[in-house]
Amino acid sequence: MTGQPSTPEPEGQVSDAVRGNWVDHTAPAWSRPYLRLSRADRPIGTWLLLLPCWMGLLLAMLSDNRATWQDLWIAVGCAAGAFLMRGAGCTWNDITDRDFDAKVERTRSRPIPSGQVSVKGAAAWMGLQALIACGILLTFNTSAILLGVLSLLPVAIYPFAKRFTWWPQVFLGIAFNWGALLAWTAHTGSLGVPAVVLYLAGISWTLFYDTIYAHQDTEDDALIGVKSTARLFAEKTGQWLQGFLIATVALMGIAVVLAAIGRSPLSLVIALGGVWAMGWHMQWQLRQLDTEDNDRLLMLFRANRDTGLIPLLFFAGALFL
Structure with missing residues (x-):
């Protein structure tokens, strides 16, 4: 007897999309290419942009x-803004990288190189997302608004970083962790030293996880000079x-x-416990690492x-003690 045939993949699905995601299965067909541009079928990026905000x-x-x-x-606005600005940033990335993406196995199925969306259509979609995000930003205080506007600079530069430096992940970290500065300022009205140190921690974390991610493309990147x-x-990646x-x-x-x-000593211990537990989770990732898989x-x-x-869970617990 033969087995049951596998369920066919939805038309236009991106190769590294989460299987069974809502974009490919429930979103209106006309919207799918644009939602794929925004990586709505791959929500991890939104989480990684949002978590430093919170x-x-x-x-x-x-x-x-x-x-x-x-x-x-502020928490809700950051969530909506992370979704929108991650979408706008990814759209910008796909516009600038469209020629590279067409040459890489993992990325050639993206909407622009696969022909699902034109460059002009992508640019219009990027502008719409950024405009809505701007509306949310304007509900924050003046200092946070200025920081939000300034964040556009590293977002604009990041797609080009892989062309001139071996450390493009630093530029990603600068962009992806900006929310730590913005959310702190949205609450307090001014930037503080703890927020800056948290921001630096986030950049280091980004170097950790995005180096893991980048190992998927090392062969193709070497061929095209990225x-x-x-x-x-x-x-020496593990070290x-x-x-x-x-x-x-x-x-x-x-x-x-x-x-x-x-704060009370117990509050401090609980908050630091969250940092300790985060470190152990990262250590678990290192133990599982196989750069060939x-x-x-x-x-x-x-x-x-x-x-x-x-x-985050530990910080929230410490807040109520």
């Missing part, structure tokens, strides 16, 4: 021991990732201590949603 907000609340209804809106930390570190793990935990621990000065690399990259949720 970390910055919770540390700001810990710092001044104050929580208001405005903080709820640089990455995965290619740079090569067989470098261990260093990024240590830096992430150390910097985030310092940020917690600076933010929680004046693309399925495992993608699984570990996606696991960083949980990596970032762990300290």
Whole structure:
């Protein structure tokens, strides 16, 4: 007897999309190419952009021991803004990288190189997402608005970084962790040292998870001349990732201590416990790492949603003590 035939993949599905995602199965057909441009079928990027925002907000609340209804809106606004700006940033990335993407096995199925969306259509979609995100940003205080506008600079530069540096992941970290600065400022009205240290911790964390992600494309990247930390570190990747793990935990621990000065000792211990648990989750990823297994690399990259949720839960617990 023959087995049951496998369910055919939805037309236009991107190769590394989450199987069974809502975009490919329930979204209106006309909207799917644009939602794929925004990576709505691959939500991990939205999480990785959002989590530093929520970390910055919770540390700001810990710092001044104050929580208001405005903080709820900041949290919701950051979530919506992360979805929209991640979508706009990915659309910009796909516009600038369309020729590279057509030459890489994992990315040639993306909407622009596969012909699902024109460059003009993608540009219009990027502008619409950015415009809606701007409307949300304008509900925050002036300092946060200025930071939000300034964040467009690293977002614009990042797609080109792989052309001129072996460290494009640094530029991704600068862009992806900006929310830690913005959310802190949206709560407090001004930028603080704990937020800056948290931001640096986030950049180190990004170097950790995006190096794992970049190992999926090392062969294709070498052929087309694209640089990455995965290619740079090569067989020493594990050692470098261990260093990024240590830096992430150390910097985030310092940020917690600076933010929680004046809180009860129990509150500080719980918040630091979240940092410790995050470090162990990253250590688990290192133990599972196999740079030759693309399925495992993608699984570990996606696991960083949980990596970032762990300290958030502890920070929230510390806030109410």
